[in-house]
Amino acid sequence: MAQESVRGRVVVVTGASSGNGKAMSLALADRGARLVLAARRVELLEATAREVEDRGGEALVVPCDVTVREQVEGVARAAEERWGRIDAWINNAGVIAWSLFEDTTEEEFRRILEVNLMGCVYGAWAALPAMRRQGSGVIVNIASLASLVALPVGSAYSVSKAGVFALGDSLRRELKGSGIRVCQVMPVGVNTAGFFHQRTRGFRLSKRVAPFLQDPETVAKAVVRCLEKPGTRNIPLGIQGKAAFVFGALAPRLVDLFGGLVARGVQKGDA
Numbered sequence: 001m002a003q004e005s006v007r008g009r010v011v012v013v014t015g016a017s018s019g020n021g022k023a024m025s026l027a028l029a030d031r032g033a034r035l036v037l038a039a040r041r042v043e044l045l046e047a048t049a050r051e052v053e054d055r056g057g058e059a060l061v062v063p064c065d066v067t068v069r070e071q072v073e074g075v076a077r078a079a080e081e082r083w084g085r086i087d088a089w090i091n092n093a094g095v096i097a098w099s100l101f102e103d104t105t106e107e108e109f110r111r112i113l114e115v116n117l118m119g120c121v122y123g124a125w126a127a128l129p130a131m132r133r134q135g136s137g138v139i140v141n142i143a144s145l146a147s148l149v150a151l152p153v154g155s156a157y158s159v160s161k162a163g164v165f166a167l168g169d170s171l172r173r174e175l176k177g178s179g180i181r182v183c184q185v186m187p188v189g190v191n192t193a194g195f196f197h198q199r200t201r202g203f204r205l206s207k208r209v210a211p212f213l214q215d216p217e218t219v220a221k222a223v224v225r226c227l228e229k230p231g232t233r234n235i236p237l238g239i240q241g242k243a244a245f246v247f248g249a250l251a252p253r254l255v256d257l258f259g260g261l262v263a264r265g266v267q268k269g270d271a
């Protein structure tokens with residue numbers, strides 16, 4: 001299938017103030033996309049916008065909390081008012097938090113679902129009317145390895161990302177023949193502020209894991225591929241993602257064994 005150029009396309013990125021969202025915004029700016037940058041921290045969004053403009057790109061900053069549907073719809077309205085269309089919507093905003101299930105509060109569990117899952121639901125609802133009118137568009141969900149292999153000490157996060165993955169696959173099937181594509185990227189562990197500042201209960205993340213993590217630029221490249229290559233569906237990221245996918249499918253008991261060891265370590269407080 002012929003590659004499609006990103007140049008001039010209007011792309012909404014949620015969570016563009018930091019980490020993966022910022023990296024993909026810059027990678028898309030390098031290829032000439034017109035960017036709508038959404039998140040809560042406006043100063044950081046403006047910093048992303050300045051870097052986009054330094055690269056010769058165009059950016060529109062729209063403050064938005066993805067847990068509030070009207071605000072997400074406001075992002076779509078702002079994009080259409082400015083550029084008259086929405087060519088791609090990247091559902092990237094998300095939070096990461098680790099806690100044993102029995103220690104997780106209802107409020108924490110709900111919050112993770114609201115940001116990670118409902119944020120994508122509101123994003124898709126907001127993007128689809130414009131894409132339907134155009135008869136074209138790409139929705140990209142930043143899911144996770146946890147969408148495919150549920151992680152111990154991360155039930156809420158895993159549930160949210162499994163939900164995101166199911167949403168994306170379901171939508172792709174519903175939209176077949178509409179001209180609208182749905183792709184999902186599944187990173188493993190990415191060296192972002194989000195990874196190192198995530199909430200943990202019962203253990204601390206060591207900075208020593210940093211060399212084993214993926215770069216936000218790797219996530220950005222996968223997003224560019226989703227936009228440029230029409231045949232793209234879901235991308236388990238890197239060798240780690242592909243290995244975890246294969247292990248999860250072929251050796252689930254081994255994954256249970258390893259997951260159990262991790263959970264017991266956290267229970268005993270020795271991790």
Ligand SMILES: NC(=O)c1ccc[n+]([C@@H]2O[C@H](COP(=O)([O-])OP(=O)(O)OC[C@H]3O[C@@H](n4cnc5c(N)ncnc54)[C@H](OP(=O)(O)O)[C@@H]3O)[C@@H](O)[C@H]2O)c1
Pocket residue numbers: 014015016017018019020021038039040041042044064065066067092093094095096115142143144145186187188189190191192193194195
């Ligand atoms: N890092 C990893 O290891 C990893 C692995 C797999 C998947 N992912 C996924 O990658 C995505 C980005 O994460 P990251 O690692 O880049 O973390 P990050 O650096 O913390 O970035 C998270 C982004 O989400 C935004 N966000 C959070 N809550 C929001 C809300 N309620 N409304 C609007 N925006 C919100 C943040 O912006 P504001 O705070 O300014 O609102 C920020 O821009 C997430 O979906 C995450 O699950 C990350």
